[in-house]
Amino acid sequence: MIDYKAEYQKWLHSDAITEDERAELLSIAGDDKEIESRFYGPLEFGTAGLRGTMKMGLHQMNIYVIRWATQGFANVICAEGPAAMDKGVAICMDCRHHSMEFARAAAEVCAANGIHVRIFESLRPTPELSFAVRHYGCQAGINITASHNPKEYNGYKVYWSDGAQLPPHHADAIAKELENIDIFTGVKTMPFDEAKAAGRIELMGEETDNAFMENVMAMVNDRACVAKVADDFHVVYTPFHGCGWKLVPQALRDLGVKHLHCVPEQMVLDGSFPTVESPNPENPEGFYLAIALADQVGANFIIGTDPDSDRVGILVRGTDGRFIPVSGNQTGVLLADYLLGAMARNGKLPKNAVLLKTIVTTEMARRVAESHGVTCYDTFTGFKFMAEKKQQLESQGLGKVVFSYEESYGYMLGDYVRDKDAVTASLLLTEMAAWYQSRGMTLFDALQALYEKYGYYGEKTHNLVMPGLDGLEKMAVLMQSLRDVPPADIAGVAVTARTDYKDGTVTDCASGKVTASELKGSNVLRYALADGTVILVRPSGTEPKIKVYILTLGSDPKQRDENIAKYSQWALSLQK
Ligand SMILES: O=P(O)(O)OC[C@H]1O[C@H](O)[C@H](O)[C@@H](O)[C@@H]1O
Numbered sequence: 038m039i040d041y042k043a044e045y046q047k048w049l050h051s052d053a054i055t056e057d058e059r060a061e062l063l064s065i066a067g068d069d070k071e072i073e074s075r076f077y078g079p080l081e082f083g084t085a086g087l088r089g090t091m092k093m094g095l096h097q098m099n100i101y102v103i104r105w106a107t108q109g110f111a112n113v114i115c116a117e118g119p120a121a122m123d124k125g126v127a128i129c130m131d132c133r134h135h136s137m138e139f140a141r142a143a144a145e146v147c148a149a150n151g152i153h154v155r156i157f158e159s160l161r162p163t164p165e166l167s168f169a170v171r172h173y174g175c176q177a178g179i180n181i182t183a184s185h186n187p188k189e190y191n192g193y194k195v196y197w198s199d200g201a202q203l204p205p206h207h208a209d210a211i212a213k214e215l216e217n218i219d220i221f222t223g224v225k226t227m228p229f230d231e232a233k234a235a236g237r238i239e240l241m242g243e244e245t246d247n248a249f250m251e252n253v254m255a256m257v258n259d260r261a262c263v264a265k266v267a268d269d270f271h272v273v274y275t276p277f278h279g280c281g282w283k284l285v286p287q288a289l290r291d292l293g294v295k296h297l298h299c300v301p302e303q304m305v306l307d308g309s310f311p312t313v314e315s316p317n318p319e320n321p322e323g324f325y326l327a328i329a330l331a332d333q334v335g336a337n338f339i340i341g342t343d344p345d346s347d348r349v350g351i352l353v354r355g356t357d358g359r360f361i362p363v364s365g366n367q368t369g370v371l372l373a374d375y376l377l378g379a380m381a382r383n384g385k386l387p388k389n390a391v392l393l394k395t396i397v398t399t400e401m402a403r404r405v406a407e408s409h410g411v412t413c414y415d416t417f418t419g420f421k422f423m424a425e426k427k428q429q430l431e432s433q434g435l436g437k438v439v440f441s442y443e444e445s446y447g448y449m450l451g452d453y454v455r456d457k458d459a460v461t462a463s464l465l466l467t468e469m470a471a472w473y474q475s476r477g478m479t480l481f482d483a484l485q486a487l488y489e490k491y492g493y494y495g496e497k498t499h500n501l502v503m504p505g506l507d508g509l510e511k512m513a514v515l516m517q518s519l520r521d522v523p524p525a526d527i528a529g530v531a532v533t534a535r536t537d538y539k540d541g542t543v544t545d546c547a548s549g550k551v552t553a554s555e556l557k558g559s560n561v562l563r564y565a566l567a568d569g570t571v572i573l574v575r576p577s578g579t580e581p582k583i584k585v586y587i588l589t590l591g592s593d594p595k596q597r598d599e600n601i602a603k604y605s606q607w608a609l610s611l612q613k
Pocket of ligand 1: 084184418419420443445447576577578579580584
């Protein structure tokens with residue numbers, strides 16, 4: 038831990054900051070708790086890079102932290118040699134306040150360090166950044182986005198030459214560099230326009246969109262089914278004020294959707310997200326305008342993408358005519374079943390096809406994959422791990438990954454991106470909805486059919502929110518207490534095996550025998566229960582909360598729901 042009081046004073050008296058920024062810092066003078074929480078240490082690279090609220094401070098997102106992080110990243114890129122510096126970096130930003138300013142600041146630092154920069158002229162979907170890194174053969178990528186977080190946040194995602202976010206050991210190298218760089222005096226920078234005039238910064242725009250969209254549209258499996266239902270197929274779409282606004286509607290229209298209704302209020306780009314509490318498609322409340330529009334136009338299918346358009350959520354009409362949110366687990370299962378079937382029908386399913394999911398994603402996905410003759414592997418949370426696994430399997434000829442997904446509304450498809458991609462996913466989800474409609478089924482019907490075939494799987498994630506420095510402490514105490522006194526039973530059902538993914542051990546609870554788990558090195562605990570339920574506990578890597586995942590299976594919907602209810606009680610009891 039650094040001396041937060043000294044760090045605060047350093048910032049307060051720095052010549053580098055503006056008078057407004059100094060005033061902001063002065064306004065917290067005397068508030069020791071606030072000073073500590075803003076200055077106790079740097080932000081850490083978590084599940085998806087750096088993320089924090091936009092305030093002055095070391096443990097915050099502001100232009101000084103952006104420049105500093107970029108100097109650290111620039112050192113890592115320069116260490117690869119002149120060829121890597123020429124390959125350069127692609128930079129992207131979302132719709133948030135300050136995203137463009139931060140992106141340009143990152144470009145200025147890279148350029149001053151002799152690294153060639155390609156920066157999007159305006160906001161773009163996150164998957165397009167991953168694509169651009171690969172397409173232009175860049176050494177690295179930077180994305181200024183806090184994805185689906187509330188409006189007060191911003192973030193800094195870093196990518197390497199494969200178009201995937203940096204794995205932890207690589208992110209650690211940046212953190213190590215930062216230890217030796219002074220945040221105010223140790224950063225090289227040059228004016229944007231000067232760097233642009235000198236050819237050190239290039240802009241990306243429509244040409245990159247076109248190249249990306251060519252790849253996206255090549256993923257379509259069945260245009261005919263869309264054409265068949267097009268006259269009665271109404272789709273409602275919302276970008277939640279963010280980056281999906283242009284390319285998602287373009288993709289759906291190109292697919293052949295004739296009746297696409299975009300929620301007008303949420304097509305307005307705005308980092309304040311004025312129509313929603315949270316721009317996260319995981320929260321169904323944000324869909325109220327989309328539902329009203331769908332009712333007005335008679336649509337059965339609603340799609341929403343988050344502000345950087347990497348995650349996507351859908352709602353479908355149930356039998357009673359009301360809209361039901363489909364969870365990320367369920368959407369992934371539906372899409373996996375549809376895609377693997379469609380690829381097989383088209384003769385495009387490779388013999389060694391693989392589906393990737395995370396350890397906290399439903400086991401139903403494995404059942405679906407295996408019933409299509411496809412192998413399913415698990416990774417830790419985060420698309421960097423899925424990208425790594427894809428690379429590892431494909432480079433060794435051990436499998437061809439055709440679909441990767443996480444319960445947190447993220448889907449990665451095709452070979453042209455290495456991150457979750459709500460543009461391609463929206464396209465294929467729409468194709469899937471049309472395909473079922475062409476067979477007289479809604480997606481709700483399709484999901485029920487999958488439950489009947491594979492079993493009544495049910496999932497529920499509880500977020501135990503623990504904000505601030507106290508929260509960090511509480512989270513650590515909770516994880517430690519679960520390690521010190523492992524539960525012998527949960528809600529009266531025996532724990533048969535427990536896995537600690539931190540040290541990679543699996544303990545058989547009856548015999549006490551310890552074996553090695555397949556994955557290792559992440560702060561996650563897993564409990565396998567006697568009734569087949571699995572419960573996992575982990576601190577989130579993007580928000581101040583502990584996540585408790587319940588993955589259960591019932592012999593019928595009633596039993597499934599009862600399981601979820603009883604295990605939920607246990608999950609909630611962890612928040613003292
Ligand atoms: O569970 P967390 O660590 O908060 O991460 C939740 C999600 O955050 C981001 O969206 C990442 O890109 C995902 O890979 C991750 O699943």
